[in-house]
Amino acid sequence: MQFQQLQYFVAVAETRHFTRAAELVHVAQPSLSQQIKALERELGADLFRRARGNITLTDAGEALLPLARRILADADTARHEVQEVAQLRSGRVRLGATPSLCTGLLPDVLRAFHDRYPGVRLLIEEGGSHDLVRELARGALDLALVVLPLPTPSPALTTVELLREDLVVVSSPDAPRPGRGRRAVRIADLEGERLVMFRHGYDLRELTVAACRAEGFEPEFAVEGGEMDAVLGFVRAGLGVAVVPRMVAARSGHGLRVTPLARPGLHRTIALAHRSDVAPPRAARELQRMLLER
Numbered sequence: 001m002q003f004q005q006l007q008y009f010v011a012v013a014e015t016r017h018f019t020r021a022a023e024l025v026h027v028a029q030p031s032l033s034q035q036i037k038a039l040e041r042e043l044g045a046d047l048f049r050r051a052r053g054n055i056t057l058t059d060a061g062e063a064l065l066p067l068a069r070r071i072l073a074d075a076d077t078a079r080h081e082v083q084e085v086a087q088l089r090s091g092r093v094r095l096g097a098t099p100s101l102c103t104g105l106l107p108d109v110l111r112a113f114h115d116r117y118p119g120v121r122l123l124i125e126e127g128g129s130h131d132l133v134r135e136l137a138r139g140a141l142d143l144a145l146v147v148l149p150l151p152t153p154s155p156a157l158t159t160v161e162l163l164r165e166d167l168v169v170v171s172s173p174d175a176p177r178p179g180r181g182r183r184a185v186r187i188a189d190l191e192g193e194r195l196v197m198f199r200h201g202y203d204l205r206e207l208t209v210a211a212c213r214a215e216g217f218e219p220e221f222a223v224e225g226g227e228m229d230a231v232l233g234f235v236r237a238g239l240g241v242a243v244v245p246r247m248v249a250a251r252s253g254h255g256l257r258v259t260p261l262a263r264p265g266l267h268r269t270i271a272l273a274h275r276s277d278v279a280p281p282r283a284a285r286e287l288q289r290m291l292l293e294r
Contacts, residue, residue: 005039006068008032013065016055091283092121096132096144099228104247120283128201142284147203148269159271166246167266169259172238184262188215194222194240196231208243
């Protein structure tokens with residue numbers, strides 16, 4: 001009994017027509033008929049009652065049909081599982097993340113993933129949460145690390161909270177301490193401080209500006225428009241202070257003074273997002289697991 005013969009048998013059983021079955025499995029009708037006859041000889045029983053315009057299953061055919069379907073389904077599952085394993089040897093993951101997460105969270109996780117799956121290509125796209133949500137929706141990314149709440153909530157995305165991160169104030173060690181030298185800075189203490197501010201569309205910019213306005217003042221910018229590396233460089237040069245994630249400050253602390261924010265402080269919630277209607281590829285699901293278990 002051959003696997004191909006079972007495919008042909010099921011096709012005839014479902015279409016009740018040899019010609020249509022042959023078209024369904026992309027084979028010439030005489031070849032399909034020959035294989036069905038060979039299967040019947042192998043089994044020692046007729047599987048179909050053949051009458052002009054009327055193909056029906058015999059009792060033997062009725063007994064074989066559910067078994068054949070199960071064998072074909074198991075074979076399809078086996079093929080899928082092998083392909084999934086193969087993806088972990090040579091696949092790719094398209095991951096979007098905000099620049100601060102590329103600096104703070106991702107390096108250690110991506111190194112561990114690369115060590116385990118060296119054949120998988122990692123394609124990283126940096127951007128704000130708004131841009132990353134758009135790229136996810138159009139299928140350009142498999143996963144994205146975004147800041148909650150999303151700027152434009154989308155029912156087409158599934159988000160899983162990953163971590164809640166404190167924000168801190170960084171300044172140059174050569175400049176006066178922010179907040180008049182207090183060990184913890186209040187948001188209100190940033191009034192009158194010259195801030196090094198991120199570009200428009202950057203999640204940290206909106207969060208910081210909103211916090212200052214909630215305290216009743218408009219923040220003053222010394223320089224604005226940079227990405228994370230530029231902002232940290234400007235702070236080191238003494239141009240002003242900046243509010244950044246604690247992980248970024250810890251990883252980039254050389255040449256920076258780090259001052260925590262007094263309670264209740266500022267926090268941001270990081271989530272892992274993917275499309276709800278499409279399951280991420282196996283390699284992306286493995287990276288997702290490592291991020292959630294980090």
